[in-house]
């Protein structure tokens with residue numbers, strides 16, 4: 600293996616994250632490397648968060664985000680917390696400013712180890728989410744799945760949290776829906792020209808809800824931070840909750856919650872939750888060949 604970089608296998612509430620240190624290099628983690636890493640049970644992941652040298656004044660790093668199918672994502676809330684934890688452990692610093700293709704993100708690690716990320720402002724314009732069809736009100740768009748006269752899921756709230764989301768409101772346990780079946784149909788529905796992350800949300804009180812997400816480019820994951828933010832914003836926008844909610848991410852491992860505030864004063868969405876380091880290794884960003892620190896264990900390719 601040549602030209603390797605350090606990476607950490609991390610857990611963002613069940614979201615499987617690889618944080619890859621690409622600082623000081625001009626190249627990128629290739630889609631082929633991402634697909635190869637995801638094909639190995641030991642390194643399979645939902646997102647790669649590749650840390651690059653900063654491109655803009657006042658930022659600490661540029662973060663390139665890849666889904667497990669090799670496609671690019673514009674935002675990843677759970678992965679951003681993992682990046683903060685990795686850089687905080689390395690530098691002793693607590694506050695960071697990142698740039699992604701979607702804009703600037705500020706984040707801070709708290710004394711109790713939880714991490715808050717300012718995910719920026721939600722976007723509701725139909726052509727910026729984007730949707731293929733004009734909707735004056737994207738808080739309830741015409742889209743349904745299942746029998747026409749008795750749809751299983753219908754009328755989602757659509758928005759962008761840097762990346763496209765559709766939130767379907769359900770009134771029973773989110774685990775009781777066959778999201779593995781409906782997810783791919785909805786992710787790739789013609790309504791979403793750039794595909795979409797698909798979330799089921801059950802509001803359980805004016806300050807709490809449970810979510811479950813089929814992620815664009817990654818499929819059924821155990822948690823999705825930007826989806827949790829989108830569900831919180833959409834719930835407040837439609838009068839289902841207030842602007843501060845606790846999200847029980849239905850499949851989170853270990854069970855955990857995210858706190859989301861859609862801040863009134865500046866319209867920004869603040870997500871707070873945990874991140875967990877699992878193990879470290881080195882990988883080749885062009886091929887995905889990898890090895891684990893402290894063992895002879897290595898990717899088979």
Ligand SMILES: N[C@@H](CCC[C@H](N)C(=O)O)C(=O)O
Nearest residue numbers: 672675676677762823824825
């Ligand atoms: N798991 C992420 C979201 C990942 C990006 C998504 N799959 C996309 O393509 O938009 C999160 O925690 O936000």
